[in-house]
Amino acid sequence: MASSIPLRPLASQSELQAFYIGKDINDVPKPAVILDVAIIRRHCAAMLEATRELGVGFRAHVKTHKTPQIAHLQVGDIPNTPANFVISTVLEGETLLPLFQELFRAGRPVNVLYGIPLVPSQVPRLAHLAKQIAAGSISVMIDHPDQIDHLRGFRDIAGFAAGVFLKVDSGYHRAGLPPDGLNKGGLVEKIITMEKEGVIELIGVYSHNSLSYAGSTLEEGMQFLREEILGCREAIRQHTHLLSARQAKGKELVISVGATPQVVSIKGLLQGGALSPSRHELKALLHQEDSDDIGRITVELHAGVYPILDMQQLSTNTHTGPAEDEIAISVVAEVCSVYNNAERSTPEALIAAGSLALGREPCPSYPGWGVVSEWRRPKGPGRLIVQRISQEHAILGWEKGKGGEEGIPLRVGQSVRIFPNHACVTGALYGWYLVVDSSREGEGEGERVVDVWTRPTGW
Structure with missing residues (x-):
């Protein structure tokens, strides 16, 4: 019965695995959705x-x-x-x-x-x-x-x-x-x-x-x-x-x-x-x-969402650990511009991922559309969030407008990992997940793709 229903074409799982497995998530085509x-x-x-x-x-x-x-x-x-x-x-x-x-x-x-x-x-x-x-x-x-x-x-x-x-x-x-x-x-x-x-x-x-x-x-x-x-x-x-x-x-x-x-x-x-x-x-x-x-x-x-979690779930405080330890899903996106030289009232950065990569679901605990992980970037004066979002791009800034003298600690071409507000919606925007395993030992091993899991995107 299932085979009689037309579905959008997708590369085979073996093709996806051959292309992605072993790659550092910094080096994959972006935006991409990651599961730990x-x-x-x-x-x-x-x-x-x-x-x-x-x-x-x-x-x-x-x-x-x-x-x-x-x-x-x-x-x-x-x-x-x-x-x-x-x-x-x-x-x-x-x-x-x-x-x-x-x-x-x-x-x-x-x-x-x-x-x-x-x-x-x-x-x-x-x-x-x-x-x-x-x-x-x-x-x-x-x-x-x-x-x-x-x-x-x-x-x-x-x-x-x-x-x-x-x-x-x-x-x-x-x-x-x-x-x-x-x-x-x-x-x-x-x-x-x-x-x-x-x-x-x-x-x-x-x-x-x-x-x-x-x-x-x-x-x-x-x-x-x-x-x-x-x-x-x-x-x-x-x-x-x-x-x-x-x-x-x-x-x-x-x-x-x-x-x-x-x-x-x-x-x-x-x-x-x-x-x-x-x-x-x-x-x-x-x-x-x-x-x-x-x-x-x-x-x-x-x-349903408990294996993966998201920013919305963390806002309920039924999980007490930090997002880095509790949320299994993140979106890797690329920085395409940085505005740290008083071009705007507060420092901002532009990323090449918007509502079609992250979703557009609000979260009651903060005024943003995703939270940027501390992965491979210097810490700043507060939490870096997705402040504004459009279809294919979004603006990053400090939560509550905190700027800091050095502005946004990102550079053009750098990758960022973003924890989305709603895992269900974010996952639905992709045809497959790139799987990493943070329990693996060795430098950088927890950020290397170990598998690719395809998922349906229709009804």
Whole structure:
């Protein structure tokens, strides 16, 4: 099915590897996007360890990177454990199909959730994808009764039922239904009927609350997570009269919640010593599997940008390390002019990379479009940021207008590394990532390309 969809031409991975591997990132064609696999491995391992210690499920969102290499790191190599994913485009699923098949052959249950309310035209592609993995491998998100009937076509093609998550709006208002409105147009009743017919299998309720992106403390992240779980529990509670037959049979419902800031915040539950009342309540909510009023439930956390991070994520302060240690993605760009001789009110530099290389996403913690790494340049009087941005170029300057007597410590032709505000958008501007490994020993080895990872750029 995937091969019948026209895609933009791309050099083969072997051609890209032959050209790039071994090059210092200063010497590659620019702008280029770089990933540090050492940081990615560390973040992925930390997430798997935290969810294991807390005894909760985990679903890895792949929309940030769209690569099988990072997706595999997100679920690890833990025998017999579920390998659950979220995709935002069907093309992501088709790209990662060999990985899904590999994980299934290794004995791991695989479930891939199409992470936006069901787009009817995508049902055949999803069904063909499911058919190549296994029964129970594909789930969809539902928040309108008109979406459900299209899943009959899924069963006809795949030969088995699609899984279904009901989408709950826990306050973000991007998609989903409020807890008291989950049965919009008889939606829950329709799902129960179609489950009895074998057309679908109800898995649970799903919420994604990116309001946590505006938080600035670990405590706020945990509070957002607590509220999201409570909202999903309330959605189930208000419709137990419709779900009672399932409950009587002991069928479980999954509450899937998260976004990177609140999921990363669970590390606050693993610190030594007595937990505060609010943290104790959150920990209890994560483990409350049986409840008289809502039946058997389990909690599953989902997150996506955490392996890579970006300036926006650092603004939530759920990660406390410096950008150089925490952010795995950077854009290498070239300086094409420097204005240090009073041409302007403050010193500035011009780089040959703009919104089509960096993205144009704001960050709440500073007034810029990217932060320049200290890589291979002298330190200055403050932080060097992307102050203004156009399509193909941008202006660098000192944050808050600090100039210093020596101006911007850059020269024409010099390369800079920029940490973007939003990794998902920045990555989408490129057809491949250049991979470095900062854990490699030897001078300059951590800045040498060790691999090239291609990624899809369509739908």
